[in-house]
Amino acid sequence: MLQNSPIEKLTTAVFGFALAVGALSLTKSNPETTAEIVEGLVLFSLSFLILVVIWWGTSDIMSKIDQGKPVTIFLNIMLLFFVAIEPYLLNILNISTQLFPLSSTLYAIDMAFLMGLSAALCHILIKENKTTFTPQQLRHFTIGRNNQFVCAGLFLLSILPQFLEWTPAGLSVRVLIWFVTLAFSLTVSARNRNK
Numbered sequence: 001m002l003q004n005s006p007i008e009k010l011t012t013a014v015f016g017f018a019l020a021v022g023a024l025s026l027t028k029s030n031p032e033t034t035a036e037i038v039e040g041l042v043l044f045s046l047s048f049l050i051l052v053v054i055w056w057g058t059s060d061i062m063s064k065i066d067q068g069k070p071v072t073i074f075l076n077i078m079l080l081f082f083v084a085i086e087p088y089l090l091n092i093l094n095i096s097t098q099l100f101p102l103s104s105t106l107y108a109i110d111m112a113f114l115m116g117l118s119a120a121l122c123h124i125l126i127k128e129n130k131t132t133f134t135p136q137q138l139r140h141f142t143i144g145r146n147n148q149f150v151c152a153g154l155f156l157l158s159i160l161p162q163f164l165e166w167t168p169a170g171l172s173v174r175v176l177i178w179f180v181t182l183a184f185s186l187t188v189s190a191r192n193r194n195k
Contacts, residue, residue, distance in 0.1 A: 005067050007076055008059075014080045015055040021087035022047055035170075040094045046178055047090050050111060051083065053185060054118050057144060061118070065125045072124060079117040082110050104174055105159045111178070112155035115185075119148035140192055147188040154181040 022044060031037045058079065065072055089110055092103040122145035126138065133141070157163075158177040166173040 007067050007073060008062050011058060011062060011076060011080060012055075014083050015051060015058075018083045018087050019048065019051055022051070022090050024087075043090060043093050043175075046175075046182060047086060049182055049186070050114070051086065053182075053189065054083075054114050057148070057189075058118055058121065061121050061125050061141075064129070065121065066128055069124075072121065075117055075120050075124070079114060079121070082113045082117065086110055086114070100172075101164055104164065104172070108155045108158045108174065108178070112152045114152075115148045115155065116152035119145045119152060122148065143188065143192045147185055147192070151181050151185045154184070 031040060058076075062076070067073070067076075086107075089103055089107040092099055093107055096103065122141055126133075126141050126145065130138065154177060158174045158181075163174040163177060164172055168176075
């Protein structure tokens with residue numbers, strides 16, 4: 001395990017960059033109605049929370065995993081790619097209603113990969129430490145991994161066309177699924193940390 005390794009520093013830098021660019025992207029849009037302002041803030045808040053949760057979990061995993069293995073490096077670099085494009089996709093979600101069907105599909109795929117890759121890294125951590133972790137640590141990381149896989153699946157599920165077309169209260173069911181996924185993930189993570 002390499003504390004403060006180049007890959008760990010890169011991971012932290014890319015997450016910080018994505019959060020900063022996401023916030024700056026809000027300044028580029030020119031909302032004309034209160035609903036557009038609220039929608040932009042809601043989507044950014046969702047993105048912010050997801051990235052922070054993934055960063056928190058990834059930092060914990062990367063501090064305990066053997067970072068020198070090629071598969072770990074590859075998965076982490078892939079994860080960073082999806083983190084880096086997230087602000088771009090968020091910006092498109094905020095500025096173009098015409099592109100919303102495509103951009104929301106790409107955003108959901110991006111989030112699915114973020115969570116899936118994080119889960120894959122956690123799976124490697126569990127395999128590497130099956131004999132050294134306490135049963136409580138194994139349970140903690142297993143629940144975290146399973147939570148990330150479920151959330152990745154929910155984001156993939158949200159790309160079904162009918163979830164874009166159904167808009168109760170003017171909000172796409174696709175976006176509602178994202179919020180449910182975030183709430184589910186935060187609830188499971190909070191319970192897991194308290195045990």
